[in-house]
Amino acid sequence: MRYQRRVAAVGLVAAGALLFSACGSDNEGEGGGQAAANAQACGGKQNLRASGSSAQANAMTRFVTTFEQTCEGQTLAYTPSGSGAGRNEFIGGQTDFAGSDAALDGEEVQQAQQRCGSEAWNLPLVFGPIAIAYNLPGVQDLVLDGPTIAKIFNGQVTTWNDPAIAALNPGKQLPAVPIVVNFRSDESGTTENFQNYLNAASNNAYGKEASDSFNGGVGAGARGSQGVADATRNTPNSITYVESSFATRAGLGVAQVINAGGGQPVPLTPQTVGNAIENVAVVGQGNNLVLDLNSLFTTTAPDAYPIALATYEIVCSDYQDDPTGQGVKAFLTTALSPTAQQGLPEAGYVPLPDRFRQRLTDAVNAIQ
Structure with a gap:
């Protein structure tokens, strides 16, 4: 040189x-x-x-x-x-x-x-948290975990009062109505990261290939982040995955998530996502900082929100x-x-x- x-x-x-x-x-x-x-x-x-x-x-x-x-x-x-x-x-x-x-x-x-x-x-x-955003009239502070989220998005859990959801939300009046899943119809890095999370956090209970197309086999598609946010806002009893800013602007509920460590539900905040990022594993060599995002998706750190894309x-x-x-x-x-x-x-x-x-x-x- x-x-x-x-x-x-x-x-x-x-x-x-x-x-x-x-x-x-x-x-x-x-x-x-x-x-x-x-x-x-x-x-x-x-x-x-x-x-x-x-x-x-x-x-x-x-x-x-x-x-x-x-x-x-x-x-x-x-x-x-x-x-x-x-x-x-x-x-x-x-x-x-x-x-x-x-x-x-x-x-x-x-x-x-x-x-x-x-x-x-x-x-x-750049790290962006992915929200599990929902429109469920009368229900606030919804709590979910990785296996349950996976089963919602692959069609195994189909009603809001399913025992798997009820067990995570004691005392809440969950309606006996079908869950409407909204997903990205376009190819999306958010979709791929979310499906990677579903497989990692559910011990592969999701059972679908993670790609930039949604492979859950259930629900209705909408184009783009704004599309799924709007569809969920306009459809009672629905749920989607979307970047957190879109969920906030649409006035949607955002689920608290129990991470792989069990314990208390974790709300989505800059601090709780930062806690997960702090412990993410780097698998690249030297200054090539390739991440093992499974280490984020399966974090057991207390107060760490586990769903984000990098x-x-x-x-x-x-x-x-x-x-x-x-x-x-x-x-x-x-x-x-x-x-x-x-x-x-x-x-x-x-x-x-x-x-x-x-x-x-x-x-x-x-x-x-």
Whole structure:
């Protein structure tokens, strides 16, 4: 590697450290120091391009705003074209990085390495909780667990007063009416992650292949997250899975979930999802932070909500074009900053727990 490139890399690592140190300070007198650190974290390619996961689109909007405010003159154009398209466009060299609900796999790993001239890394930057949202007149604070959710979504539990649901909700008046299941009719990373959860958390009682199409064999389809939220809002006695922000905006009930550890029902909050993320297992090597999401789905940690999807930013570990590597690094550094992270709950996402964010910071600092 050229000497100048090594100098640039070292300077950016130091800048990243200064940025996080400044952002974490309570000393208002250090405002000038933070501004200087932000300036040092910037640089490289001015107009970045990325595409991919629509699940992270609202988070990316916030990250881009922080990036453009922090790094004057630098921009990022993100196209939410879907995870598959994002991976293909990155591998084809049409974009500088990709957003994806799934890590690179199979032939994609080798193809991305050829595109980068180096290893490609999967960096899980955005986590979005999946709500079990319901419209059940007269019933609040519904409690469910993994096996029961699986049996609802594969048609084995068909009425709201089924003994499996009643056992989890003592004292509640559950109506003796059919459960109406609403599912995503379009291909969706949310659907795939949800079905992975159903299999993992039910010891395979769900019994259906996890893919981006719903395979439960029951219910009515609606297109998109807004579609299933609207269908559930407009249909009494119905239930769906959907990103939490859509459930909130639709005024739907959100079930509390008993995780694999048993014990108390866990409500969906940024803190309880963060508790699950804190303990998720990383199975990738080094800075390639591929996750074992089954470790999240089957968490036994107290007060940990177990259903969430992770979105990766897929990057080159060592870009052949130095300015591009510097620009991608600058964007990701600002995305990890407290300024960018603190507004995520309003958009239905979860700020990264400190320990997990530090792991990502170390990986971002290593990009060249």
